Amino acid sequence: MENNGYILRHLLFKLSPLFIILYFCRARRFLYVAGGRCKSAARLEGKVAIITGANTGIGKETARDLARRGARVIVACRDIAKAEAAASEIRAETGNQQVTVRKLDLADTKSIREFAGKFLAEEKELHILINNAGVMLCPYSKTADGFEMHLGVNHLGHFLLTFLLLERLKQSAPSRIVNVSSLAHHAGRIRFHDLHGEKRYNRGLAYCHSKLANVLFTRELARRLQGTKVTANALHPGSVQSELVRHSFLMMRLWKIFSFFLKTPWEGAQTSIYCAVAEELESVTGQYFSDCQPAYVSPWGRDDETAKKLWSVSCELLGIQWD
Numbered sequence: 225m226e227n228n229g230y231i232l233r234h235l236l237f238k239l240s241p242l243f244i245i246l247y248f249c250r251a252r253r254f255l256y257v258a259g260g261r262c263k264s265a266a267r268l269e270g271k272v273a274i275i276t277g278a279n280t281g282i283g284k285e286t287a288r289d290l291a292r293r294g295a296r297v298i299v300a301c302r303d304i305a306k307a308e309a310a311a312s313e314i315r316a317e318t319g320n321q322q323v324t325v326r327k328l329d330l331a332d333t334k335s336i337r338e339f340a341g342k343f344l345a346e347e348k349e350l351h352i353l354i355n356n357a358g359v360m361l362c363p364y365s366k367t368a369d370g371f372e373m374h375l376g377v378n379h380l381g382h383f384l385l386t387f388l389l390l391e392r393l394k395q396s397a398p399s400r401i402v403n404v405s406s407l408a409h410h411a412g413r414i415r416f417h418d419l420h421g422e423k424r425y426n427r428g429l430a431y432c433h434s435k436l437a438n439v440l441f442t443r444e445l446a447r448r449l450q451g452t453k454v455t456a457n458a459l460h461p462g463s464v465q466s467e468l469v470r471h472s473f474l475m476m477r478l479w480k481i482f483s484f485f486l487k488t489p490w491e492g493a494q495t496s497i498y499c500a501v502a503e504e505l506e507s508v509t510g511q512y513f514s515d516c517q518p519a520y521v522s523p524w525g526r527d528d529e530t531a532k533k534l535w536s537v538s539c540e541l542l543g544i545q546w547d
């Protein structure tokens with residue numbers, strides 16, 4: 225018996241460095257991986273919010289938070305069954321029954337127009353638009369309108385959606401547009417000579433280009449919205465455990481192996497929530513955030529000429545006039 229006690233003590237002593245490492249890993253995770261947290265206690269009763277791609281990942285956690293704050297939340301998704309499952313979970317958990325699902329496929333401008341038409345007919349106000357949905361690492365494919373998939377969904381789809389809803393955002397001001405971009409925008413370029421990747425296509429770079437487009441769109445949009453009390457900000461959510469890497473077997477493996485170093489979807493949603501609700505951002509516009517604080521934008525993301533050109537090319541592609 226005494227011998228057993230000795231063995232146990234000896235074993236614990238031998239394992240103590242492991243316990244210390246685990247303890248610091250937890251601290252490291254808390255300090256560096258989890259990132260910033262939205263500390264605002266703002267309530268959103270009477271406010272209306274649309275979140276695209278809110279059936280899973282970062283979007284779902286953002287929807288859950290806004291619902292908890294009392295907002296009326298429109299979960300705008302392409303898959304109604306998945307969206308209904310997420311919405312009913314959020315309703316049950318938050319007690320907020322004003323979480324509704326609407327069909328929106330950002331890879332089809334017809335669907336975007338139908339969504340916006342229905343929303344404008346049903347809702348008199350819109351205070352928060354979170355352009356969150358996204359695709360990454362897709363094999364070469366095109367949207368219903370013939371746009372390269374990353375550019376079409378991540379940029380052009382949200383560009384058109386914002387255009388269609390802007391008057392309602394202006395009428396409901398103060399209101400906010402939040403564009404979920406990525407650190408990946410640093411590797412992006414706007415390749416005007418081959419926007420749809422028909423001459424050369426790399427799925428990783430296609431994602432980066434589309435995320436740079438999010439940053440440039442935000443910049444130009446904010447400039448055009450000066451004086452309207454409608455703000456537009458972009459953000460990087462961090463590296464987050466989500467379904468975003470679903471198109472790459474390798475990335476799915478890596479995401480799993482290194483999941484310890486990734487943010488949870490709740491942690492990843494914090495900067496989106498911060499941009500949507502923080503009182504101190506009421507009149508802040510045209511900025512880029514990460515971990516709930518301003519972050520460095522690549523030189524290409526600060527190029528006003530490219531932002532203006534992307535704006536007019538996007539209008540041309542979508543057949544809209546947005547002055």
Ligand SMILES: NC(=O)c1ccc[n+]([C@@H]2O[C@H](COP(=O)([O-])OP(=O)(O)OC[C@H]3O[C@@H](n4cnc5c(N)ncnc54)[C@H](OP(=O)(O)O)[C@@H]3O)[C@@H](O)[C@H]2O)c1
Binds near residue numbers: 330460465
């Ligand atoms: N995860 C990260 O590490 C990370 C890092 C930087 C930036 N981001 C950005 O964060 C945003 C959210 O990503 P996530 O990580 O939460 O990924 P996710 O779990 O894959 O969620 C993406 C959402 O977008 C939706 N979506 C995809 N294509 C759509 C379409 N054509 N029409 C409408 N909705 C569509 C998906 O719907 P389905 O479920 O039906 O496919 C899903 O709801 C994205 O913009 C992404 O670029 C993520």
